[in-house]
Amino acid sequence: MNGKLMMNKWRPRCNLPSMITDREKHFMHLAIAESEKGITAGHGGPFGCLVVKGDVVIASAHNMVQANNDPTAHAEVQAIRQACEALQHYQLDGCEMYCSCEPCPMCFGAIYWARPARVFFANTKHDAAGIGFDDAFIYEELDKEPKARTITMLQIQDDYALRVFAAWDRSGDKTLY
DSSP states (O other), X not given: OOHHHHHHHOOOSSOOOSSOOHHHHHHHHHHHHHHHXXXXXXXXXXXEEEEEETTEEEEEEEOOHHHHTOTTOOHHXXXXXXXHHHHTSSSXXXXXXXXXXXXXXXXXXXXXXXXXXXXXXXXXXXXXXXXXXXXXXXXXXXXXXXXXXXXXXXXXXXXXHHHHHHHHHHOSSOOOO
């Protein structure tokens, strides 16, 4: 079975609540406060994120793109890294994420790979676009053929790469994620 099939079979481990409770509002307020902390510190955009397991905050992070000179240092990615380290696991089973804004395409992908039970967000991607964080072009780029993208992507076919995939596929000691 390959990773694609595993992803298609994965389903969240918890259902969404029928209504938002004071508990969820509390954690969202903390995520928003984390976004403000990042702005005050001059670390980057107005984004914050918490990872919560039960009623315990496992990770709290804000955008660190400018502070770390790292375009992947978004609040969600930072929080996922912290939480996975704290839990000593590469997935966030039974966890919730509270994001001050609807996740961008990169964070959306990272969240799906981390597989939390549910994600709550405050501002929408349209709100983010209104202050200059517009990711619409990334969604458009994904639909284009690789050669037609703004950043040209060209495949270099190589049998060696296929052999490495085949060796991994035959391996009895593998973990799909």
